[in-house]
Amino acid sequence: MSGAEQIPVVVKEVVPVNDLITRFRFVHREGRRLPSFSGGAHTVVEMDDNGIRRRNPYSLMGDPADTSGYSISVRRDDVGRGGSLYMHRVVRPGMEMVISNPVNLFALDLRARKHLFIAGGIGITPFIAMMAQAHRFGQRFELHYAARSRSLGAYMGELSERYGDRVHLHLDDEGTRLDLERLLARQPLGTHVYICGPKPMLAWVIDTATALGWPSEAIHYEEFLAPPTGQTFEVELAASNKRITVGAHQSLLEAIEAAGVDAPYLCRGGACGQCETDVLACDGRILHNDHWLTDAQKAEGTKIMPCMSRFEGRLLVLDR
Amino acid sequence: MTKTIFEPSILSRPVYGELEPRRGQGHLMVADGEGAEAILDCLARAPEAAAMLARTHIIYCPGPNGTDLSDRLAALGAAQFHRAPSFAAALPRLRRVLGDARMGTQVYLAGTEGLIGQALREVTDAGLPHTAVQTEHRGSTVRRVQCVHCKGITEDVRTDPFQCSHCGLWLFVRDHYSRRIAAFQGVNIDAEDPGQVPTPVVRFQ
Numbered sequence: 378m379s380g381a382e383q384i385p386v387v388v389k390e391v392v393p394v395n396d397l398i399t400r401f402r403f404v405h406r407e408g409r410r411l412p413s414f415s416g417g418a419h420t421v422v423e424m425d426d427n428g429i430r431r432r433n434p435y436s437l438m439g440d441p442a443d444t445s446g447y448s449i450s451v452r453r454d455d456v457g458r459g460g461s462l463y464m465h466r467v468v469r470p471g472m473e474m475v476i477s478n479p480v481n482l483f484a485l486d487l488r489a490r491k492h493l494f495i496a497g498g499i500g501i502t503p504f505i506a507m508m509a510q511a512h513r514f515g516q517r518f519e520l521h522y523a524a525r526s527r528s529l530g531a532y533m534g535e536l537s538e539r540y541g542d543r544v545h546l547h548l549d550d551e552g553t554r555l556d557l558e559r560l561l562a563r564q565p566l567g568t569h570v571y572i573c574g575p576k577p578m579l580a581w582v583i584d585t586a587t588a589l590g591w592p593s594e595a596i597h598y599e600e601f602l603a604p605p606t607g608q609t610f611e612v613e614l615a616a617s618n619k620r621i622t623v624g625a626h627q628s629l630l631e632a633i634e635a636a637g638v639d640a641p642y643l644c645r646g647g648a649c650g651q652c653e654t655d656v657l658a659c660d661g662r663i664l665h666n667d668h669w670l671t672d673a674q675k676a677e678g679t680k681i682m683p684c685m686s687r688f689e690g691r692l693l694v695l696d697r
Numbered sequence: 698m699t700k701t702i703f704e705p706s707i708l709s710r711p712v713y714g715e716l717e718p719r720r721g722q723g724h725l726m727v728a729d730g731e732g733a734e735a736i737l738d739c740l741a742r743a744p745e746a747a748a749m750l751a752r753t754h755i756i757y758c759p760g761p762n763g764t765d766l767s768d769r770l771a772a773l774g775a776a777q778f779h780r781a782p783s784f785a786a787a788l789p790r791l792r793r794v795l796g797d798a799r800m801g802t803q804v805y806l807a808g809t810e811g812l813i814g815q816a817l818r819e820v821t822d823a824g825l826p827h828t829a830v831q832t833e834h835r836g837s838t839v840r841r842v843q844c845v846h847c848k849g850i851t852e853d854v855r856t857d858p859f860q861c862s863h864c865g866l867w868l869f870v871r872d873h874y875s876r877r878i879a880a881f882q883g884v885n886i887d888a889e890d891p892g893q894v895p896t897p898v899v900r901f902q
């Protein structure tokens with residue numbers, strides 16, 4: 378079986394946080410403690426969405442010291458593929474589900490003298506766990522949290538209360554936007570910056586920091602990528618001798634799994650590299666949506682990341 | 698003297714590059730001996746040398762073989778130039794500069810392995826990842842070696858084997874390097890046959 382080891386859980390709580398965000402808490406079905414994790418880790422939640430098996434990664438937002446359960450927050454995406462809608466509409470307290478052991482691709486760099494967290498919207502979730510960890514170990518940190526409005530900035534109140542002036546809120550509708558250049562220019566040597574939020578925000582922070590001379594080793598980010606939707610397409614799986622159809626709201630990886638083929642994965646968000654698959658033949662265009670393959674590899678077209686990428690064209694044969 | 702070519706060796710043996718001017722809010726350059734020439738070459742390649750110099754702090758000490766190029770560095774006109782008689786004497790200043798530095802400061806280290814290693818340790822202690830620091834080897838190849846038995850450090854080791862300046866054991870100089878201690882490791886060479894010490898050969902000059 379691919380992916381991280383699985384845990385049978387039961388949904389303990391479903392709590393609406395604001396108009397778009399709901400929090401879920403999972404505990405072990407047999408009342409056992411869950412594996413410990415570090416701030417920035419995610420779990421992959423399995424959903425059986427009308428015959429489509431989805432496995433979506435969500436950041437663990439609880440205190441890493443608390444292993445009695447895991448909490449995640451899910452933002453409803455009305456135009457997405459349906460995973461978040463399933464979580465919002467179907468998942469109820471008492472429901473039995475399966476989640477994966479935690480995997481961390483966004484850990485604190487413990488060489489840092491200071492951690493600077495920059496969150497946009499729902500991107501706050503990994504930082505809630507990271508701040509709990511940094512706080513426990515007496516590490517210096519500062520959070521800058523941007524959202525459209527206070528009502529859409531989940532957990533703003535609690536975090537400000539818990540961490541006081543280490544939390545800075547930036548709200549579009551209150552005109553308190555982040556002066557990023559000023560912020561990054563005055564950080565003490567040894568600061569690491571962590572960014573989680575929408576793509577343009579990531580690019581903005583990475584570019585500004587790089588222009589100021591920040592080394593790439595001190596810039597960490599996690600993009601909560603969801604596999605994009607697109608046109609239906611067909612793929613041949615050479616090793617298992619199958620021809621499959623990838624639906625518009627399905628990822629290639631999901632379609633491979635639905636065909637009963639065990640394919641490797643870990644993050645399901647184009648970041649970890651686990652799902653890398655060789656392309657044996659391609660007549661058409663691979664739509665690379667991951668940030669694992671290099672630009673050169675993407676241009677070459679001999680590899681594909683099925684968790685994120687799609688295809689347009691006549692024929693795609695994979696070594697799977 | 699131009700940059701030194703070292704034989705490829707085990708992974709732990711440090712490797713050095715060539716200093717390149719980089720974009721940054723400030724520039725901290727630390728060098729000894731012939732390392733001054735790496736700084737001069739780097740600045741000569743800078744597209745906007747005057748602007749870079751206006752934000753450059755140079756800390757320099759003479760090399761283990763006596764090379765002292767401070768006049769040429771002083772003549773560059775950097776925002777700050779500080780000459781110290783030794784690395785140990787420069788250390789308090791280096792620590793203060795690192796303590797006040799902001800992210801976006803570029804660090805350049807040049808000269809002997811002893812200087813690069815010890816300055817790098819200070820920079821990484823200040824929280825900058827070691828891979829973000831540029832280094833270039835110039836000049837003497839003498840080594841800073843830690844005796845793995847008594848833990849004492851001998852500076853400027855020239856021969857292999859050599860006698861530990863602390864416990865007196867004869868030590869074989871390995872390429873095994875500790876970034877934390879900023880020293881190569883020296884291991885007793887006649888542990889099994891006491892007194893059978895090969896004739897010391899000058900390996901580091």
Ligand code: FES
Nearest residue numbers: 645649650652684
């Ligand atoms: S599963 Fe991580 S990159 Fe595809």
